[in-house]
Amino acid sequence: MRFRLLPAILACWLAPLAAAQDDSGVARAAAEVEKIRMLVAEGAVPRARLEKAEEALADARDAAYLRRTLYGPELTEQEADSMLEAARRRLVRREAELSRQQTLVEAGAVSRAGLSEPLESVDRARRELDLAVSRANLVRAIAEAVRIEAELAEQLEQNRLDSPDVAQRFDGSGAFSASDRIRLESAFQREFARPLPISANGQTAVHAALGFDHRDRIDVALHPDHPEGVWLRRYLESNRIPFFAFRAPAPGKSTGPHIHVGPLSPRLAKGG
Numbered sequence: 001m002r003f004r005l006l007p008a009i010l011a012c013w014l015a016p017l018a019a020a021q022d023d024s025g026v027a028r029a030a031a032e033v034e035k036i037r038m039l040v041a042e043g044a045v046p047r048a049r050l051e052k053a054e055e056a057l058a059d060a061r062d063a064a065y066l067r068r069t070l071y072g073p074e075l076t077e078q079e080a081d082s083m084l085e086a087a088r089r090r091l092v093r094r095e096a097e098l099s100r101q102q103t104l105v106e107a108g109a110v111s112r113a114g115l116s117e118p119l120e121s122v123d124r125a126r127r128e129l130d131l132a133v134s135r136a137n138l139v140r141a142i143a144e145a146v147r148i149e150a151e152l153a154e155q156l157e158q159n160r161l162d163s164p165d166v167a168q169r170f171d172g173s174g175a176f177s178a179s180d181r182i183r184l185e186s187a188f189q190r191e192f193a194r195p196l197p198i199s200a201n202g203q204t205a206v207h208a209a210l211g212f213d214h215r216d217r218i219d220v221a222l223h224p225d226h227p228e229g230v231w232l233r234r235y236l237e238s239n240r241i242p243f244f245a246f247r248a249p250a251p252g253k254s255t256g257p258h259i260h261v262g263p264l265s266p267r268l269a270k271g272g
């Protein structure tokens, strides 16, 4: 299940950011483009050098964007798409460089040892792309779950949904406090010897982009009818903590079943 990726991805998000370093890489590449542009204008260097410098600048920008998005705070779906595009462009550039080097090696112009660096670069870019794909999948899974939850929550609110096969509503005391949450997480850990699988923690970039207030609420990636989900529902009921258990995914959707803990998410005021 895709939610299982969460701990690994979270660990990556927490990697310290070298934002200043990113900016200086872009600034250096931009200065180089300007310098070469002047040299080309003076006829001191061939035009091809300018194209190469511009390519290096585009690559530095992609690298900076990737560092921000791969290891930075949470993303919207749009940012996840841009992140994937940047990672793909980085890989394509490195593959092109590798094939240029291979041509030189075959022509006998450089030794085989000249291939090791471009090979490593391709490898690194592939790993970077793999990470971007995992993170983008996670963002999409969260967004899909947010949409489904929003759709079903609206139906629950308007009492249009009374089928327990789809969703179960428990209002409890009407609130889910920070201390309720700490107690819940440690009770789950004690019971199942693993952390509570939280798939959406409070307000996320995706909730904000879709216009929902998810503060003081969490989504737990458990099927309401699997043993851990059954335990969780009983725990919440006996502690009078509100929850919504979503059983069926919306038609054509792969993500769906989960337990939302806390009151329903109201729609955010437009522009707020």
Ligand SMILES: [Zn+2]
Pocket (backbone or CB within 6 Å): 149, 200, 214, 217, 218, 219, 260, 261
């Ligand atoms: Zn939720």
